[in-house]
Amino acid sequence: MATEQAEKQGANGEVDEAQIQEQLGIEAGDTTFSLELSQDQQDIRDWAHGFAEQTVRPAAHEWDEKEEFPWPVVQEAAKIGMYGFESVAQFWADPSGLTFPIVNEELFWGDAGIGMAIFGTTLAVAGIFGSGTPEQMVEWVPQCFGDENDVKVAAFCASEPDAGSDVSGYRTTAKYDEANDEWVINGQKAWATNGGIANVHVVIASVDRELGSRGHAGFVIPPGTKGCEQGAKVKKHGIRASHTADVHLDDVRIPGSCLLGGKEKLDERLAKAKEGKSAKSQAAMRTFELSRPTVAAQAVGIARAAYEYALDYAKEREAFGKKIIENQAIAFTLADMKLEIDAARLLTHRAAWMGKTGKDFDNAEGSMSKLKAGEVAVWTTERAIQILGGNGYSREFPVERMHRDAKIWTIFEGTSEIQRLVISRAISGVHIQ
Ligand SMILES: Cc1cc2nc3c(=O)[nH]c(=O)nc-3n(C[C@H](O)[C@H](O)[C@H](O)COP(=O)(O)OP(=O)(O)OC[C@H]3O[C@@H](n4cnc5c(N)ncnc54)[C@H](O)[C@@H]3O)c2cc1C
Numbered sequence: 153m154a155t156e157q158a159e160k161q162g163a164n165g166e167v168d169e170a171q172i173q174e175q176l177g178i179e180a181g182d183t184t185f186s187l188e189l190s191q192d193q194q195d196i197r198d199w200a201h202g203f204a205e206q207t208v209r210p211a212a213h214e215w216d217e218k219e220e221f222p223w224p225v226v227q228e229a230a231k232i233g234m235y236g237f238e239s240v241a242q243f244w245a246d247p248s249g250l251t252f253p254i255v256n257e258e259l260f261w262g263d264a265g266i267g268m269a270i271f272g273t274t275l276a277v278a279g280i281f282g283s284g285t286p287e288q289m290v291e292w293v294p295q296c297f298g299d300e301n302d303v304k305v306a307a308f309c310a311s312e313p314d315a316g317s318d319v320s321g322y323r324t325t326a327k328y329d330e331a332n333d334e335w336v337i338n339g340q341k342a343w344a345t346n347g348g349i350a351n352v353h354v355v356i357a358s359v360d361r362e363l364g365s366r367g368h369a370g371f372v373i374p375p376g377t378k379g380c381e382q383g384a385k386v387k388k389h390g391i392r393a394s395h396t397a398d399v400h401l402d403d404v405r406i407p408g409s410c411l412l413g414g415k416e417k418l419d420e421r422l423a424k425a426k427e428g429k430s431a432k433s434q435a436a437m438r439t440f441e442l443s444r445p446t447v448a449a450q451a452v453g454i455a456r457a458a459y460e461y462a463l464d465y466a467k468e469r470e471a472f473g474k475k476i477i478e479n480q481a482i483a484f485t486l487a488d489m490k491l492e493i494d495a496a497r498l499l500t501h502r503a504a505w506m507g508k509t510g511k512d513f514d515n516a517e518g519s520m521s522k523l524k525a526g527e528v529a530v531w532t533t534e535r536a537i538q539i540l541g542g543n544g545y546s547r548e549f550p551v552e553r554m555h556r557d558a559k560i561w562t563i564f565e566g567t568s569e570i571q572r573l574v575i576s577r578a579i580s581g582v583h584i585q
Contacts, residue, residue: 193251196243200255203234204262212263215393216553221349222269222393223303229270230300234259237294240274249508253449253500260453264557265393267450269305272345272394273297274446276306279354282439283370283412292372296352304351304375309341309399316343317570319356320364324401326357326371328415333408335371337401340383343564347397348382351375355401359418366425370412379404390556437574441518444565445504448525451561452497455529458536458554459489465540482539489532496525516571516578523571526561533558 189197207228215222229235234255243252260267273296280292298304315321324339337357341347353373360367373380383398411418463486466477476482503521506513513519533555537544544551562568576584 189250189254190248193246193248193254196251197254197258200234200258201261203229203232204258208259208262208266212266212393212550212553213547215269216263216265217392217547219387219392221395222266225266226270226305227300227303230297230303235270235273235303236297236299240277240297247508249445249504249506250501253445253504256446256449257453257456257497260450261457262453263393264450264454264554265391267453268345268391268394271450273306273350275308275345275443276350276352276354278439278443279308279356279370280372280412284372285412285414288372288409288412292352295375296350298351305346305349306352306354307344307346307348307350307399308354309344309347310356311341311343313340313342313398317567319368322356322358322365322368324355324357325361326359326369326411328359328408329405332405334405335408335411337371337373337379337404337406339401341399341401343386343396344399346395347399348385349395349397353380353399354412355399357401360422360425363422363425367422369418371406372410372412373401373404373406374410377404377406389559390553391560392556438513440566440574441503441513441516442507444518444522444571445500445507447561447565448496448500448503448521451522451525451529451558452493452500454554454558454561455489455493455496455525455532458533458551458558459486459493461549461551461554462486462489462536462539465543469541476539485535485539489535492528492532496521496528499524514578516575519566519571519574519578522561522565523568523575526558526568526571529558529561530555 207225211222211225215225226235233239240252243255246252256267256271259270277293277296280289280296284292296304296306310319310322312322312324314323322339324337324341326335326337328334329336337355339357341355344353347353352375355371355373356368357371358367359369379402381400381402383400386396386398388396408415463477466482466486467475469476477486499517499521503513503517505511506517533551536551537555540549540551543549546552566574573584576582
């Protein structure tokens with residue numbers, strides 16, 4: 153054995169990998185597992201990073217202070233092909249599933265409020281993709297984005313004033329007017345990203361209250377529909393460049409064709425639900441699991457931004473005659489920040505890859521990624537403030553904004569408690585309350 157090993161080593165003792173691979177029957181480049189990004193993924197990442205660094209980051213403070221929707225920045229994004237139907241389709245097309253999370257991480261590294269202003273539309277687009285027919289996708293998705301000369305946004309309206317986590321509590325109703333082949337929607341939606349400023353609103357409404365969440369359906373509200381109005385705009389703790397508002401739906405009449413998935417499919421689904429079948433909606437759970445890694449990647453981007461800022465600061469700032477990073481208390485914190493961010497990214501990429509390659513989310517891996525990344529973003533940004541000391545608490549430095557922004561990642565798209573509920577149910581098979 154020792155002689156064999158010696159033979160595999162050259163005169164200087166180096167291992168001849170090619171020879172070992174040949175003996176083991178491994179062809180060059182034949183790897184079954186790799187964490188390396190492809191050249192295409194690296195190129196898109198660098199391009200997204202450039203936009204985040206040169207356009208998004210310099211605008212972050214201004215739009216956070218103004219608390220207004222940054223239309224000029226979204227227009228810039230549309231001009232370079234970061235925002236729009238084609239680009240999002242291209243990001244999604246990557247068979248590994250990683251490109252969209254990668255782009256999200258870079259954009260939200262630039263700024264989370266502006267990032268949400270740019271990618272909030274994809275929530276509505278995901279709603280259309282999740283339940284719409286191919287014809288509905290072709291008709292409505294381009295109208296969600298507009299084009300570079302006339303940029304539009306879209307809103308996904310599910311949450312209500314009295315029902316966020318508890319989706320079975322939605323009170324918004326949709327009634328079918330058979331004589332006119334129209335749906336009539338009434339209710340109030342809360343916290344809608346882009347609510348009221350959107351060209352297209354995707355609304356979740358109850359068509360049969362007795363069936364709880366199984367009696368829900370998704371509807372597209374076309375641009376300019378009467379009765380669909382913005383309510384109060386929410387003044388927020390963070391992501392203040394992103395527009396969040398109530399949406400009032402008063403006798404909103406829409407064509408029958410605006411029911412996502414179509415009437416026939418809805419009737420079939422309702423009939424099954426009434427018979428007590430399909431009580432457990434695997435399809436709905438899969439939809440959430442698929443979208444969560446993208447949301448997780450946004451949180452990873454915020455955490456990374458705060459970590460990088462704090463690392464640079466710690467290498468410059470002096471106290472007691474030395475750089476503050478020379479203290480273990482600071483250096484170990486930075487080590488933990490880096491560790492947590494990388495762990496969150498690995499969970500995120502795993503879940504994105506599982507979704508795209510059709511793997512079952514047996515342990516709710518999508519929820520795992522969102523839970524971990526959201527909590528890492530909150531913890532990391534808080535630590536960054538601590539490392540910057542008084543400056544960290546000042547609006548002159550960006551980490552306090554990052555901390556305010558990060559908090560929403562443990563609340564929207566399923567709170568941390570709801571993610572834990574989903575994971576614990578998935579791993580146990582027990583209906584944990
Ligand atoms: C900035 C922002 C943007 C948003 N954008 C959108 C959007 O575009 N579209 C949309 O539809 N919604 C949106 N939301 C709404 C968001 O998804 C909800 O706020 C979120 O789902 C939580 O619902 P809730 O606020 O009603 O909290 P609640 O459901 O009332 O929860 C309150 C607390 O109780 C906990 N809790 C509830 N149930 C349980 C349980 N069973 N076990 C343990 N803990 C529990 C929760 O985790 C939370 O801590 C947005 C919200 C914000 C703040």
